[in-house]
Amino acid sequence: MNRLQLINVSKTYKNGVKALDNISIEINSGMFGLLGPNGAGKSTLMRTIATLQQPDSGEIHLDEIDILNQKMELRKVLGYLPQSFGVYPKLSAEKLLHYFAELKGISSKKERNKIVDYALEVTNLSSVKNKHVAGYSGGMKQRFGIAQLLLNNPKLIIVDEPTAGLDPAERHRFLNVLREIGTNHIVILSTHIVDDVKELCTDMAILNGGKLLSHKKPIDAVSELKDKTWGLSIDRENLETYESQFNLISTNYNQDNSLNIRVYGDTQPGEKFQKVEPDLSDVYFVHLKADETEATNQHS
Structure with missing residues (x-):
């Protein structure tokens, strides 16, 4: 070894x-x-x-x-x-x-x-x-x-x-x-x-x-996000509102041009949000987002 x-x-x-x-x-x-x-x-x-x-x-x-x-x-x-x-x-x-x-x-x-x-x-x-x-x-x-x-x-x-x-x-x-x-x-x-x-x-x-x-x-990193990853489909024009209110980790488009958003949080962020199974992309984005937030706080 x-x-x-x-x-x-x-x-x-x-x-x-x-x-x-x-x-x-x-x-x-x-x-x-x-x-x-x-x-x-x-x-x-x-x-x-x-x-x-x-x-x-x-x-x-x-x-x-x-x-x-x-x-x-x-x-x-x-x-x-x-x-x-x-x-x-x-x-x-x-x-x-x-x-x-x-x-x-x-x-x-x-x-x-x-x-x-x-x-x-x-x-x-x-x-x-x-x-x-x-x-x-x-x-x-x-x-x-x-x-x-x-x-x-x-x-x-x-x-x-x-x-x-x-x-x-x-x-x-x-x-x-x-x-x-x-x-x-x-x-x-x-x-x-x-x-x-x-x-x-x-x-x-x-x-x-x-x-x-x-x-x-990877398996441990994903399991740490279990019960902390939430999803919701929203209209594109509401994205900024959701970005300002929630800890948004990723977005992707649906065929009808609406957006699926994924949010990280210890508790359900709002009643419309559904719990989603976390994956490795969520792990990656959660860490990058936390690092970005920390860097912003240090500079402000």
């Missing part, structure tokens, strides 16, 4: 933006979802764990590796798929994976054949292994990204916004690949898409403005 520990990790950029604000968290083997809006500090955190940038302060440990002081040790057991993943030469997937395997120090041809075949199989690319990667679709390129990071059997895998821009079928295939590899490694999935976390992750944290707002198992 692998364990990643972050202790009081902070990073402020030269322009004064506090990208990471005293982050302390422990992550164990399995799929871990890091959820937050764009600009929340997720990529900074991923890059910091991957040793691509230094924090101003704090410690990061993967088992016995002191990551900030043993960068090369970490890189030997790291698989990292950044948000935008390189331009490919006109080479087949199989040849490119052999090339990457050599770069990672796998010199035995027999061993390389075995690991490359395994990586192609796990990512469902065996049937297109002779095709140029440059001609792959977006989803296939993402799966190829996973194939190349599996070559050194990493203990820690980091994937940053991997499903952004994929069509529904490709997203589904990609998530299945992550699910497959998530059992034996620590896999950190950084995303702003709640459904990715809902479908895959056994543990999760919510990050916003560089701050850790919550760290809970």
Whole structure:
């Protein structure tokens, strides 16, 4: 069982933006979802764990590796798929994976054949292994990204916004690949898409403005909102009134252009409101709303 520990990790950029604000968290083997809006500090955190940038302060440990002081040790057991993943030469997937395997120090041809075949199989690319990667679709390129990071059997895998821009079928295939590899490694999935976390992750944290707002198992986070989530269908023109009176967490349109609103509250907010089953989106929006309110109160 692998364990990643972050202790009081902070990073402020030269322009004064506090990208990471005293982050302390422990992550164990399995799929871990890091959820937050764009600009929340997720990529900074991923890059910091991957040793691509230094924090101003704090410690990061993967088992016995002191990551900030043993960068090369970490890189030997790291698989990292950044948000935008390189331009490919006109080479087949199989040849490119052999090339990457050599770069990672796998010199035995027999061993390389075995690991490359395994990586192609796990990512469902065996049937297109002779095709140029440059001609792959977006989803296939993402799966190829996973194939190349599996070559050194990493203990820690980091994937940053991997499903952004994929069509529904490709997203589904990609998530299945992550699910497959998530059992034996620590896999950190950084995303702003709640459904990715809902479908895959056994543990999760919510990050916003560089701050850790919550760290809970998705199932526990949802059950905490039970009997505290309320729904009502309203006319669009009344939205502002409801926003000013209730703790509104989300809205979505009906086909007749009316709005479904969801409200958070310990007791029934008004007699027309009905209790609704909470989901992970509610958890996400409740935390973001509370953080927004706190920030507003601090500045006023």
